[in-house]
Amino acid sequence: MSVHDFDNMPELPGELAAALRADAVERSERPDEFWSRQRSGIRARMHGQSHRRPHGIRLALAGAALIFLAVLLTAPAGRPPQVVPQAKVDADQQLLLAVEHALAMGTPEALEPLTLLVESGSNPHDSETISNKERRNEN
Amino acid sequence: MSLSLPALASQTDEWPTALAAADFEQIVRRYQRKIYRVMLVMLKSPEDADNLTQECFLRAYTSMHRFRGECSVQTWLLRIAVNLARDHVRNRRAGFWKRLLRLEDDGVVKEEREPSSGGASPEHGLLAREQLNAVWRVVDQLSARQKEVFVLRFVEEMELKEIADVLNLRTGTVKAQLFRAVTRVREQVRR
Numbered sequence: 001m002s003v004h005d006f007d008n009m010p011e012l013p014g015e016l017a018a019a020l021r022a023d024a025v026e027r028s029e030r031p032d033e034f035w036s037r038q039r040s041g042i043r044a045r046m047h048g049q050s051h052r053r054p055h056g057i058r059l060a061l062a063g064a065a066l067i068f069l070a071v072l073l074t075a076p077a078g079r080p081p082q083v084v085p086q087a088k089v090d091a092d093q094q095l096l097l098a099v100e101h102a103l104a105m106g107t108p109e110a111l112e113p114l115t116l117l118v119e120s121g122s123n124p125h126d127s128e129t130i131s132n133k134e135r136r137n138e139n
Numbered sequence: 140m141s142l143s144l145p146a147l148a149s150q151t152d153e154w155p156t157a158l159a160a161a162d163f164e165q166i167v168r169r170y171q172r173k174i175y176r177v178m179l180v181m182l183k184s185p186e187d188a189d190n191l192t193q194e195c196f197l198r199a200y201t202s203m204h205r206f207r208g209e210c211s212v213q214t215w216l217l218r219i220a221v222n223l224a225r226d227h228v229r230n231r232r233a234g235f236w237k238r239l240l241r242l243e244d245d246g247v248v249k250e251e252r253e254p255s256s257g258g259a260s261p262e263h264g265l266l267a268r269e270q271l272n273a274v275w276r277v278v279d280q281l282s283a284r285q286k287e288v289f290v291l292r293f294v295e296e297m298e299l300k301e302i303a304d305v306l307n308l309r310t311g312t313v314k315a316q317l318f319r320a321v322t323r324v325r326e327q328v329r330r
Contacts (some may be wrong), residue, residue, distance in 0.1 A: 010318040016274065016328060017293050023271055024294040028176035028188075038175070038189060039167055045197045046163075 163203075166212060167196050173213070173295065174220045180290050181224040183279070191227060195220045210304050217295075217305045221287055228283065270328070277327040278320075285320040288313055 011017070174195050178188035198219050206215055278289055284306070291302045299317070303310045 010314065010321040012293060012321055012324060013328070016324075019271055020274065020293050021296065023275075024176055024180050024290075028172065028179050030175075034189075035168075035171060038171060038193060039164065041189075041193045042167055042196045042200075043164075045193055046200055049197060049201055 163196075163200055166199075170213065170216050171196070174216060177217065177220055177290060177295065178224055180278075180294055181221075181286065182227060187227060191220070191223045195223055198223070214301060214304045217291070218307070221291075221305060225283055225287070273327055274324055277324050281320050281323065285316050285323075288316040289320040289324075292317055 012020070171192060175188055175192045178191050178195075179185060182188050182191070195216065199216055210218075278286060281289060287306060288302055291297045291305060292299075297305075299310050299313050302308075302317075303313045306313065308316075
């Protein structure tokens, strides 16, 4: 189909065109109450629109709700949260405190010789001195 | 200074820059019949036509700050109306349930389109009602674009340039679409 086919205005027979127009007008005719009610509907929508929240806020709220739902749905349901047993922590804490306390108190009398042995093992010069003392004591 | 919309709209057919709700009501009064008529022919459902006519004016009201006056108020409103009708038809076809509703709507329309007993215009006397209904059926079977062009041309008696403005098409395209639509309708009339 060439452009020249459309050179003339495409028209329907005048009688048919008029009949179609008249038919459409007739079908859309409504009583005055209809148009009045329609205008009231438009006013109501305009009023509702002006009281509605801004579009961006509504979108943000909807997005937040969706994310919340997604987190709820994807979070593992069966596994309970890991809770540290409080009693065990307390016992360990108490033991630690007891050890620190004991160290602060110094060496018990019964363990004095052992302490000397340990000290002499770590310091040869001191051990020599102790040995000499012991020998002197023996003599 | 108070704007007299009826006078303004009839004389200049231009949208004022600052439009009060009361003034907008005058525009609604002036164009609501035309918009409803176009909707009814396009959608064939009185309820949908009423609903979308209201929606059309709401959209016009909420977006009138974007109206720059490049076209007439009528063109602006018809553009919104045609887009709404097109979206509605598209959505109506989208889902199963919506298709079911459409069947119900068609039933309503068939009742609506039964010949009226009285008040026939002289034009109606010239054409048999059956033939007119057959033409409408052909119009309903046209593509969405052809139907829009046909309705604006023969129901609203608009010029090709105006139709092109409403549909955002070139005048040549409108002419081509109209040519195809008229050809199909003529074939029906010849039968």
